[in-house]
Amino acid sequence: MSVFETIKNRRSIGKMTPERPSRQQIERLLEAATHAPNHHNAQPWKFIVLAGKAREELGALMAENLAGRLEDSHSEKAQAMLNKERTKLVRSPVVIVVAAEMPRQPNVLEIENIEAAAAATQNMLLLGEEMGLACMWRTGDAAYDARVKQWLGLAPEEHIVAFLYAGFPAIPRLERKPIPFEEKTTWIGWEA
Ligand SMILES: Cc1cc2nc3c(=O)[nH]c(=O)nc-3n(C[C@H](O)[C@H](O)[C@H](O)COP(=O)(O)O)c2cc1C
Numbered sequence: 001m002s003v004f005e006t007i008k009n010r011r012s013i014g015k016m017t018p019e020r021p022s023r024q025q026i027e028r029l030l031e032a033a034t035h036a037p038n039h040h041n042a043q044p045w046k047f048i049v050l051a052g053k054a055r056e057e058l059g060a061l062m063a064e065n066l067a068g069r070l071e072d073s074h075s076e077k078a079q080a081m082l083n084k085e086r087t088k089l090v091r092s093p094v095v096i097v098v099a100a101e102m103p104r105q106p107n108v109l110e111i112e113n114i115e116a117a118a119a120a121t122q123n124m125l126l127l128g129e130e131m132g133l134a135c136m137w138r139t140g141d142a143a144y145d146a147r148v149k150q151w152l153g154l155a156p157e158e159h160i161v162a163f164l165y166a167g168f169p170a171i172p173r174l175e176r177k178p179i180p181f182e183e184k185t186t187w188i189g190w191e192a
Pocket of ligand 1: 010012013136138139140161
């Protein structure tokens, strides 16, 4: 498949089978991530791979945090929300947390480190597509939660850029119909 075909075919797949990709497959994704563009060779990404019980443990913390934010955590609606939060991560056999470090050198900007970590995430999504995996980039409140970062061993000022869910597809992928680039593009100084 050409890169262009892979880009066009790639769809986020939210429903996965319980089968876990092999360590080798996950390592391949991580290796692809490390080839992403980054400014001043900062290579500002960090990856934390969650599988098995780790997903349940972090899910429990996420639900605890949500309970703290709810006015009434005992209502039926709140209980449903808490259950959803608790079980979020187990929707996928593997979750790769992608984080961006704070700049270490004075000439590196924080936003550029975040952009580089996003590019690393996209590398994984594209390779995942080529490898026949189901992948989905998610964030949500947990990505911005100090206790979640602490649990993951991240510093409070580091950014969680993605919870990349990775598994095998349980549903077919549908065709994407993006807004045509013509509607998103301004050409300046392009003589016919
Ligand atoms: C930074 C970022 C965060 C996202 N967070 C979520 C999320 O928490 N939940 C979700 O359902 N989709 C989330 N998405 C969207 C999906 O990953 C996906 O891109 C979207 O559903 C479009 O599907 P496609 O990738 O197949 O085009 C996020 C996308 C980005 C770029």
